[in-house]
Amino acid sequence: MLDIRWTEDGEARSARWRSENGSPPPARVVIADERLAAATAYRLACEGTALLWRGDFHAARRLLRAMTRRAAPRPPAPAPAESPAPAESPAQAFHRYRQARSQAVVTLGRLLVPLDPDHGVPLRRAPDVRNACAQVYGPATEASVISLRELLGVVAAYEWRRRGVEVPALNARIHPHYGVFSPVRGEYVDLVAAAPLVSRAGAFDVGTGTGVLAAVLARRGVERVVATDRDPRAVACARDNLRRLGLSGRVGVLEADLFPPGRAPLVVCNPPWLPAKPVSPLDHAVYDPGSRMLRGFLDGLGEHLTQQGEGWLILSDLAERLGLRTRAELLSAFASAGLRVVDRLRTRPRHPRAADRTDPLHAARATEVTSLWRLRRT
Structure with missing residues (x-):
């Protein structure tokens, strides 16, 4: 359990440091309020200095938005006409984007706010975040300091959890x-809801997350589903959702890395789609370093x-369009594992980013295809 230390009003002070992504407490901390200009705040954060906010809470949010605009990834400057540079490849664009985003996460995480021992925020016009923090951090016991960016993520997640997300297939x-x-x-x-079932006797859902695919399988009449996830939070989340849906009696959720014991006539997996390193907690659902989960x-x-x-692998081809993996490598991985493809169901993305031309990865996202590969043993 780490502490953050700083000097304020001539006194040495400290508090518990909270960071869900495991960032160490900053070594340099200065006190900040509305008198600090956004350009100065961003420069200090880029240099490694953390800003512990003591002003109005909504002013801190405005400052974070201003810093975020400065940290946004920018396209590369055009090369001089007299010495044209080779066009940037999709893989190079992706790695440049990821590097900029990783640095932005670190820099923007240096705007800090205090939390009281009851998880309250002792700043003017601060919202009541105590219930949101208690869901993530557990019972409050001591004063702490947290990145404002992380705190806003905790509050947003609390609202997502409270309201829920409509799933038409369910x-x-x-x-x-x-x-x-x-x-x-x-x-x-929708792919899992539409694919033909080879059997309704049982299924495994590997890497269940919220439990949504396990729920879809159970609603389709699969008699017994065993869902797994290596993340304790995902296990708790899946159990909560299956209880809400009245499916706890037909779907069991285990904390496990990949497979549960035994065999099933259907094994489903929707692994992270991109072979890259995560830089935030939610990134683990999108980025799979070295394709560890896919290959496993x-x-x-x-x-x-x-x-x-039959095994159902749900996978986007975004990694292929970004030059991070080839179709030949994927098919070779099937063959090396002793698997053959019996069918492939396809769909195009409907999410807003696919149509967002300001997205640095728009060219790849606009043509992305998500597939459900039906696999059997050779």
């Missing part, structure tokens, strides 16, 4: 917990399928 709402990816991209859920699922699938069983 005709119900799914309630994501903090740090668990929300099923806002409904196309992958494929390599272990044959051992967990019944004789005529």
